[in-house]
Amino acid sequence: MPELPEVEVVRRGIADHVVGRTITGVTVHDVRSVRRHLAGPADFRHRLEGRTVVGAARRGKYLWIQLADPEGGASDAILCHLGMSGQFLVSDASAPPQRHLRITLELDDGNELRFADQRIFGGMSFSEDGAELPPEIAHIARDPLDPLFDPAEFAARIRRRQTGVKRAILDQTLISGVGNIYADEALWRTPLHYARNTRHLRTREIESLLGHIGDVMREALAQGGTSFDALYVNVNGNSGYFDRSLQAYGQEGGPCQRCGTPIRRDPFMNRSSFWCPVCQPRPRNGRF
DNA sequence: CTCGATTCCTGTTAGC
DNA sequence: TGCTAACAGGAATCGA
Known part of the structure; x- marks a missing residue:
C-alpha cells in the first residue's frame, strides 16, 4: 500500500529513467484507470502523444510527470495516483505485459512506461497547466517532507x-x-x-x-x-x-x-x- | 464549514 | 471440495 515514501521512490525512478524521453504512443488497457480524465481515454492519448517528459514531482501521495510545452505557455503534466496497488514499471517494449497492466506509454528509446494496478483505486489524468502544481490537487496540503511544510x-x-x-x-x-x-x-x-x-x-x-x-x-x-x-x-x-x-x-x-x-x-x-x-x-x- | 459514512475495486484467505 | 464473506484501504462524494 503505497504511502508517501513509496511514491517518492517511484518519483525518483521516473526522474531517472523517463525524463528526456518523448511519448510516442499511448494505450489505455482499462478505461477505469483514466476515469479521472473526464474527456475519456481517446483524449488522454491525443494529449500525451508527442510530448516530452522534463521532470517528475510529488505532493503527498500524488505524483505528476511534467511535460515540455510545445508552444511556450504554461506547461502541462500527467497526474498520477497509485491508489493502493498501483505500480510503475519501465520495460522493454518487447517484454510481455505485466499482470494487471492498465496503461502503456511508449517512449522514444524503445522502452515503455507501464502502469499496472490490481485494484484500480489509482489512475492517471492529463493536467492542463499542471506542471508546477496540478490544479486538481490544489486542495492537498503540503507533506511533512516538503521544506515549505508549516x-x-x-x-x-x-x-x-x-x-x-x-x-x-x-x-x-x-x-x-x-x-x-x-x-x-x-x-x-x-x-x-x-x-x-x-x-x-x-x-x-x-x-x-x-x-x-x-x-x-x-x-x-x-x-x-x-x-x-x-x-x-x-x-x-x-x-x-x-x-x-x-x-x-x-x-x-x-x-x-x-x-x-x-x-x-x-x-x-x-x-x-x-x-x-x-x-x-x-x-x-x-x-x- | 466540518464530520463521518459510503463507495469504488480485486485477490487472498478464513470459515463453514 | 466449493462456496461465501471478510479484509486490505486512498480519497471523492454526499448527507447531516
Whole structure:
C-alpha cells in the first residue's frame, strides 16, 4: 500500500529513467484507470502523444510527470495516483505485459512506461497547466517532507478540528502523505490513542506526533530507496520496511515493543487501527 | 464549514 | 471440495 515514501521512490525512478524521453504512443488497457480524465481515454492519448517528459514531482501521495510545452505557455503534466496497488514499471517494449497492466506509454528509446494496478483505486489524468502544481490537487496540503511544510499552521488547523487525531492525520487537506500504516506507527511512537480529540491535544503532543510522522517516513524512504531496480520502477508496499520495522500496524496480539502488552486491533473507518492499550490508553468520558 | 459514512475495486484467505 | 464473506484501504462524494 503505497504511502508517501513509496511514491517518492517511484518519483525518483521516473526522474531517472523517463525524463528526456518523448511519448510516442499511448494505450489505455482499462478505461477505469483514466476515469479521472473526464474527456475519456481517446483524449488522454491525443494529449500525451508527442510530448516530452522534463521532470517528475510529488505532493503527498500524488505524483505528476511534467511535460515540455510545445508552444511556450504554461506547461502541462500527467497526474498520477497509485491508489493502493498501483505500480510503475519501465520495460522493454518487447517484454510481455505485466499482470494487471492498465496503461502503456511508449517512449522514444524503445522502452515503455507501464502502469499496472490490481485494484484500480489509482489512475492517471492529463493536467492542463499542471506542471508546477496540478490544479486538481490544489486542495492537498503540503507533506511533512516538503521544506515549505508549516508545523505551526498544521498545529493551529488540527486544533480547530473536533475529531479523532487519526482521522485528522489521514485528512490529506491537513497534512498529506500519511496513510493507515504510518498513521498507526507514528501514533504508537508518540504515543497517542487514535481517538484522542484533536481539539484538546497539547502543543507538545502535536509537535511530537509531527516529529514521529516525519521520522517514520524518512526511515521508510531510506529503506525503500535502497531496493530500487533499474528496470522496475519501484513499487508497492512490499519494501523491507513492512516486515522488519513495523511496531504497531499488523501486530495484533504481538507484544508491544515498549511494554510487552499485546497489541490490539479495532475496526476504524472501514479498515483497522493497531494500538497498545497501555502506552496509548483510550480516552474516556471526561478525559481527552 | 466540518464530520463521518459510503463507495469504488480485486485477490487472498478464513470459515463453514 | 466449493462456496461465501471478510479484509486490505486512498480519497471523492454526499448527507447531516
